[in-house]
Amino acid sequence: MTQRGRNLLLLAPAGAWFLVMLVIPLAVVIIFSFGERGPAGGYVPAFTLEQYANLPARWAAFKNTLMLAPAGTLASLLIAYPLAYYLAVRADPRWKTVLLVLVIVPFWTSILIRSYAWIFLLGGRGIPALLDLIGIDNVRLINTPFAVLIGIVYGYLPLMVFPIFVNLDRLDKRLLEASADLGASPWRTFLQVTLPMSLPGIATGCLLVFILLMGEFLIPAILGGGKVFFVGNALVDLFLQSRNWAFGSAVAATLVLLMLVSVTAYMRLIRRLGAQREDVALM
Amino acid sequence: MSEAAYAPPSAEPAAHPIAEFRGVSKRFGEVLAADDLNLSIRTGEFLSFLGPSGCGKTTALRMLAGFESPTSGEVFLDGEVVNDLAPYRRPVNMVFQHYALFPHLTVAQNIGYGLRQRRPKPPRDEIARKVRAALEIVRLEGFENRRIWEMSGGQQQRVALARAIVNEPKLLLLDEPMAALDRKLRKEMQIELQNIQRRLGITFILVTHDQEEALSMSDRICIMRDGRIVQTGTPRELYDQPRNRYVAGFVGTSNFFDGVVERADAYRARVTLGCGIALEGRVLAPVAAGQAVSVSVRPEQIRLARTATGGETGWEVTILNRIFLGEHTEYLVKHDGLGEFMVLTPRQAELSDGPFNAGERLTASWEATSALVLDNDQAPQAN
DSSP states (O other), X not given: OOHHHHHHHHHHHXXXXXIIIIXXXXXXXXXXXXXXXXXXXXXXXXXXXXHHHTGGGGHXXXXXXXXXXXXXXXXXXXXXXXXXXXXXXXXXXXHHHHHHHHHXXXXXXXXHHHHHHHHHHHSTTSHHHHHHHTTXXXXXXXXXXXXXXXXXXXXXXXXXXXXXXXXXXXXXXXXHHHHHXXXXXXXXXXXXIIHHHTHHHHHXXXXXXXXXXXXXXXXXXXXXXXXXXXXXXXXXXXXXXSOBHHHHHHHHHHHHHHHHHHXXXXXXXXXXXXXXXXXXXXX | OOSTXXXXXXXXXXXXXXXXXXXXXXXXXXXXXXXXEEEEEETTOEEEEEOSTTSSHHHHHHHHHTSSOOSEEEEEETXXXXXXXXXXXXXXXXEOTTOOOOTTSBHHHHHHHHHHTSSSOOOHHHHHHHHHHHHHHTTOTTOTTOBGGGSOHHHHHHHHHHHHHTTOOSEEEEESTTTTSOHHHHHHHHHHHHHHHHXXXXXXXXXXXXXXXXXXXXXXXXXXXXXXXXXXXXXXXHHHSOSBHHHHHHSSOOEEEEEEEEEEOSSEEEEEETTSOEEEEEESSOOOTTOEEEEEEOGGGOEEESSOOTTSOEEEEEEEEEEEOSSEEEXXXXXXXXXXXXXXXXXXXXXXXXOXXXXXXXXXXXXXXXXXXXXXXXXXXXX
16 A cells, blocks of 8 residues: 555544534535525525625624633633743642642533532622622622623633643743843843743643634523623524524624634734744644 | 862962852752852953762852852852842853753844843944854854754854853853763864953853863863862862872873872872882872872873883783874783783883783883872772
8 A cells, every 4th residue: 555545544534524523514504504594493495695694683792702702812811821830930840730730620520510600609699799898889790791701711721721831841941041141130031031932832822712712602601691692602592592594504604704714813923923933833 | 178278379369359159058958069169260260160960060150150049158259249149130141051042032132132131221233243243253154043943053052152252241151061062073162162261351160070171171170079179270280289089080090009108208108008019109288197098190100111120119010901092002001919000101102112012011110209199088989
């Protein structure tokens, strides 16, 4: 068998999986998006742009997704970076593994259950009650974008921590000494060496979190209480409740398109930032 | 243990030392990495810390750089105590063992890094000019925009050197800078380092475990062992007047005959070896009768001859092995009482009498003044 033949054979399982689970469903979605809703729901074949013309009806879902996905990514980054930095650079090596496991522990419980816990924390008898005690009253947290943001950061933090941790952990600490030796204060060393060198980890973490957030529906469903909903929630509603498959497909296709555009733009940006570094494959 | 008491005259502190250790010790948990270091470093000299790994030489260097602060004692830089002064505030730069060049920056950006940290920040064109000058010194003109990973090991080493000297530091610290280079490159780099040092007049402090490197480049060498300074002196002083067996074994090679002092005065001593033979030798540091010592005789100070020469004690030896080294021939010989020892014979001397062959029986002899009686109480495994 030729090398080429062997390669094809090895790639066949993944290729088949890719075709059946991704390409065909995506094609179906695109075809459906040009169709019409049947009288009793579902899909009736047609070729119309009506569904796409109807998209503004779900404007709120798109707006929430496009605002909260980047905001959630950014918030996760801002919280995860110092944590990853501490774990990789400062933490006692003997405790590193233990601390790292503690970051993953929440993953051992379903996100559903963990999000329900936040309902209580953010609800009337949780944090707002505590704020009331110190004189800050009438704070409403649950069912607000802020509640969804908290849920997002809580749920996705480990995904951001890990790539940055791995990156910082591999950072040659002698470079930090070299920087100090050349007259850079600790803060300037961070800005000029640590931060640029950890860019690949940041890029990976942000990409992971952002892509998953664009398709998120569970956290807004639980902590947004139907007031703050994502495109994902709109899709659940369209496919399972109102059974408007055609319109649902149009919304789904648009979401995929938005993701493609934003991820491509993001990769371009990262590639430009990391252009100086050939030795680190960014993705 | 005071270093000054044993130091040859040249090791007296200069009027204005650029750096100084005064009773400096450094403890890492249970380990005493530096033990009461006393050393004065002169402005403009090339000084090496020489010793095996774990002898404290790197700790000494890191205390000068500011990466470690002493547990006790004082480190002086330019007349001021700098024990706890952060590395980035010191007028000192280091060439790191594995260079520690910034992979995300170009060669020019690496070299200009130190200049860019200055406040007020120097103008762009001044930085560019200095970077170019530094590249010229290390003979890397035109490499400004290269990436670090595009450079060979030897080139990276030059970049690391340029990155340090461009800042015109008061002290340039070199931590085993040649360890990663192959033999030929290392030789070249040694000569180049020396030239650069003389040209710039910067005080160089080198840490190495390679005696050849230390001997060939340094004005003075500070020999360390178990966190202590054993002896400081010029390469010649260390070679001709080693303080003890350890130094004699570390600087050059020597034959050691272990024994006990039978009698001694200020200049000479008579030593009885384990086999009962008595050897005479010169005394550099006082020894007392009954003291455990080694009689050290350098291989090149021993003569081999087919017939015994008069006036000296001759030893009947058998040649075990011969290694031809070009200019010299190295013989491993054996005497019934003294055991095995090395003899280095210059080509010149062999023209009349040699070459000698393995198995041949000869007479080995040396002048009593070339045998040194050295303290042996702390050197179980030298040479």
